[in-house]
Amino acid sequence: MSTVIQHIETLLVDLPTIRPHKLSMTTMACQTMVIVRMRHSDGIEGIGEGTTIGGLAYGPESPESIKRNIDTYLAPLLVGQPSNNVHQLRARLNRHARGNMIAKSALETALLDAQGKRLGLSVAELLGGVRQDHLPVLWTLASGDTAKDIDEAMLRLEQRRHCDFKLKIGANPVDQDVRHVAAIKEALGDRASVRVDVNQAWDESTAVRGIQVLQDAGIELIEQPIGAREHAGLVRLANRFNVPMLADEAVQDARDGLDLVCGGFSGAFALKIAKSGGIYGVLELAHVAQAAGIGLYGGTLLEGTIGTAASLHAWATLPAMAWGTEMFGPLLLQDDIVVTPLNYTEFGVALPKGAGLGITLDEDKLVHYSRK
Ligand code: MUC
Ligand code: MG
Numbered sequence: 001m002s003t004v005i006q007h008i009e010t011l012l013v014d015l016p017t018i019r020p021h022k023l024s025m026t027t028m029a030c031q032t033m034v035i036v037r038m039r040h041s042d043g044i045e046g047i048g049e050g051t052t053i054g055g056l057a058y059g060p061e062s063p064e065s066i067k068r069n070i071d072t073y074l075a076p077l078l079v080g081q082p083s084n085n086v087h088q089l090r091a092r093l094n095r096h097a098r099g100n101m102i103a104k105s106a107l108e109t110a111l112l113d114a115q116g117k118r119l120g121l122s123v124a125e126l127l128g129g130v131r132q133d134h135l136p137v138l139w140t141l142a143s144g145d146t147a148k149d150i151d152e153a154m155l156r157l158e159q160r161r162h163c164d165f166k167l168k169i170g171a172n173p174v175d176q177d178v179r180h181v182a183a184i185k186e187a188l189g190d191r192a193s194v195r196v197d198v199n200q201a202w203d204e205s206t207a208v209r210g211i212q213v214l215q216d217a218g219i220e221l222i223e224q225p226i227g228a229r230e231h232a233g234l235v236r237l238a239n240r241f242n243v244p245m246l247a248d249e250a251v252q253d254a255r256d257g258l259d260l261v262c263g264g265f266s267g268a269f270a271l272k273i274a275k276s277g278g279i280y281g282v283l284e285l286a287h288v289a290q291a292a293g294i295g296l297y298g299g300t301l302l303e304g305t306i307g308t309a310a311s312l313h314a315w316a317t318l319p320a321m322a323w324g325t326e327m328f329g330p331l332l333l334q335d336d337i338v339v340t341p342l343n344y345t346e347f348g349v350a351l352p353k354g355a356g357l358g359i360t361l362d363e364d365k366l367v368h369y370s371r372k
Pocket of ligand 1: 053140142168197199248299300301302326
């Protein structure tokens, strides 16, 4: 008899951050992860994670909606189905449920983790094999305070933890924000690359003003300066400036990627498993980008170790990404819910080894941080 999916459990896990993390739309003091535990009839358990930023501040799915929609709508579509055809199961979820990409990503991760454990292969091996097993990781400076950000960057450089930094701006008036960025770039000089993420906070004319100053200050990449749906505006900005634009919220999946490419976009795409409904969806987007000569960047929704590991398995199958990755989510959290944390060394992170994701839950920590 073939193996079937027997039971799917979801847990809301709240972990405090090491310091307030200030973005244009919210300030985070805690991260909430939805952890999926998927049990199969052969006794194997697959784990997955669905995580977003700031409740509903970042996007249309909240941790609570992810949990509720998995429990009520998505899990019943999977329970009782054969375990090992992930493509069929993805198609089934997409046929019966629209959107809910983060929830679908968490479920797909759990399916792939279980399938890897079953076959004795890592998720990256299941996907065809590893091309890179150590990935560069940048750090986001987002304390909201220029001097603190400079100290934090210096420390990370000294520790050989990170040498690329992303600054979250957009919450303050543009002149104040660009002064803050320019001061940090000046303090770091050539020792580090500095990029900004505006998280859609500017309109196009503000963006033109801000980006000009940032370009002159030596900033290397401008992430999502204007609204997610302003594709034409993003193309205009990409054509106007030498400093490249990184599309993040504007590019959820391969369809958005194709639209931007057809509209004449050049620059880079931030890949996130959560935006694209999982690893297969994000790799479709990566392939559109590769075909169009668009640079790749391994993005995060500030997932904990499980979601970060899932992303790393996806990025590991790609050639080196032009803009590296930002898979630092676990480092922003005060604690972890896994037995062995990821190994961050030499300005990057090692792909975890072992079957599936290569990650084991710490049951005590999971109970401790799970919402009652
Ligand atoms: C985003 O929009 O890129 C990634 C790093 C960070 O600090 O926030 C996220 C989300
Ligand atoms: Mg972003």
